[in-house]
Amino acid sequence: MSDTPNKTPDHVAIIMDGNGRWAESHGVTRFEGHKAGTENLRVIIRASVEFGVKYLTTYAFSTENWGRPKDEVNGLMTILESVIDKELDELNAEGVRICHIGRLESMPPKIRRKVEHAVHLTQSNDRLILNVAWNYGGRDELVCAIQKIIEAGIPADQVTEDLIGQYLFTSASPDPDLIIRTSGEMRLSNFLIWQSAYSEWYATPTLWPDFDKEEYKKAIDAYGLRKRRFGKR
Numbered sequence: 001m002s003d004t005p006n007k008t009p010d011h012v013a014i015i016m017d018g019n020g021r022w023a024e025s026h027g028v029t030r031f032e033g034h035k036a037g038t039e040n041l042r043v044i045i046r047a048s049v050e051f052g053v054k055y056l057t058t059y060a061f062s063t064e065n066w067g068r069p070k071d072e073v074n075g076l077m078t079i080l081e082s083v084i085d086k087e088l089d090e091l092n093a094e095g096v097r098i099c100h101i102g103r104l105e106s107m108p109p110k111i112r113r114k115v116e117h118a119v120h121l122t123q124s125n126d127r128l129i130l131n132v133a134w135n136y137g138g139r140d141e142l143v144c145a146i147q148k149i150i151e152a153g154i155p156a157d158q159v160t161e162d163l164i165g166q167y168l169f170t171s172a173s174p175d176p177d178l179i180i181r182t183s184g185e186m187r188l189s190n191f192l193i194w195q196s197a198y199s200e201w202y203a204t205p206t207l208w209p210d211f212d213k214e215e216y217k218k219a220i221d222a223y224g225l226r227k228r229r230f231g232k233r
Contacts, residue, residue, distance in 0.1 A: 007223070007224050008051055008052045008053065008220060008223075008224065009053060009176075009177035009178040009200075009220070009223050010053070010054045010055060010174060010177055011053070011054065011055035011056075011057070011173060011174050011175065011176045011177050011178070012048065012053050012055070012056055012057070012176065012177070012178050012179075012180065012219075012220075013056075013057040013058075013059070013131075013176040013178070013179045013180070013191070013192055013195075013196075013199070014044070014056070014057070014058050014059065014179070014180045014181075014182070015059045015179070015180070015181040015182070015185075015189060015191055016037055016041070016058055016059060016060065016182060016208040016211075017181060017182050017183040017185055017189075017207075017208055018037075018182050018183030018184075018206075018207030018208045018209070018210075019033040019034045019036065019037040019207070019208055019209060020033055021033075021183065021207055022036060022037070022207040022208065022209045022210065023036075025207075030072055030075075031072070031075040031079075033209065034072075034075060034076055034079055035079055036209040037208045037209045038079050038083055039209075040208060040209050040210075040211060040212070041058060042087065043212060043213060044056070044211070044213075044216055045091070045096065045128065045130065046213075047213045047216050047217075048128055048216075049094070049096075049127060049128050051216075051217070051220055053128065053220075054128065054129065055128075055129045055131065055173050055174065055176075056128060056129070056130050056131070057101070057130075057131035057133060057170070057173070057176060057192070058130070058131070058132055058133060059133045059136070059189070059191050060080070060132055060133055060134045061076060061080075061102075061133070061134045061135055061136070062133075062135075062136060062137055062189065062190060062191075063102075063103070063135060063136065063137035063140050063190070064137065064190065066135075077107075077108060077111055080111060080115075080134065081110070081111050081114060084114045084115065084117075084118055085114075088117075088118050088121065088122075091122065091130070092121055092122050092125065094127065094128075095125045095126065095127030095128065096122060096125055096127060096128045096129075096130050097122045097123065097124075097125040097126060097127075097128070097129050097130065098118045098119055098122045098130050098132065099119060099129060099130065099131045099132070099172065099173075100115050100119055100131075100132055100134060101131050101132070101133045101134075101136055101141075101169035101170055102133055102134050102135040102136030102137075102140075102141075102169060103135045103136070103140065103144075104116070104134075104135070106135050107134070107135055115132075115134070129172075129173060131170065131173060133191070136169070136191075137190045138188070138190045138191055138192055138193035138194065139190055139193065141168055141169050141170075141194070142164075142168075142193070142194060144167075144169070145164055145167035145168050146167075148167045149163070149164070149167055164194070165194075168194060168195070170192070170195055175195040175196070175197070175198070175199065176192060176195060176196060176199045177199060177200060177223070177228075178199065178200050178201075178202060178219065178220075178223045179191075179192070179196055179199045179200070179201050179202070180201075180202045180203075180204070180211075180216075180219050181201070181202075181203050181204075182204055182206055182207060182208040182211045183204075183205065183206070183207050183208065184203065184204070184205035185203070186203055198228070198230050198231070200223050200226050200228065202219045202222055202223065204218075204219065
């Protein structure tokens with residue numbers, strides 16, 4: 001097999017892990033660590049466009065993250081609101097379409113309205129589809145999909161993999177080709193557990209705020225060397 005990367009993933013999903021450890025190693029608060037991680041996302045969005053990635057899904061806040069200390073959760077909400085206020089117009093001008101995946105109805109009303117505005121404003125853009133997983137959990141997504149299928153009165157013998165896919169939060173996006181996890185951890189953390197059945201995984205010890213364009217390129221290149229068989233020969 002050639003050692004020259006020869007393909008770019010259409011859909012990259014990232015578990016952005018390591019903000020807290022980055023903060024500890026730099027002697028700053030966890031809030032500052034999350035802020036640094038958010039600022040780094042802008043770098044990765046630009047790099048995604050440059051590399052030819054068409055879909056980027058970021059794991060920003062899980063359904064389990066509500067169990068963190070209240071001041072940390074409030075800080076994360078403040079950061080989300082600030083990012084929308086500061087970055088939305090530029091992202092829209094650059095052709096980025098923002099989509100939310102997760103339980104939007106459970107978020108604070110003010111932030112929910114801003115997310116809905118961002119989704120509506122950018123709905124016609126197609127240069128990069130940015131799926132922001134906020135208040136998202138893979139198991140919760142499946143429960144939600146099953147509930148909607150039952151509510152729709154669909155008979156059991158008509159339930160297929162394709163049908164389930166139509167009821168997932170990510171129904172408008174293809175399954176991820178490549179999933180990246182930063183900070184060296186080796187677990188799914190309830191992220192895209194249905195969609196990642198045949199995704200390629202790339203783990204790096206680099207903490208998320210330090211995962212720059214060069215580190216991203218390493219992941220893209222590693223993907224380019226792999227041969228995907230989807231269970232076949």
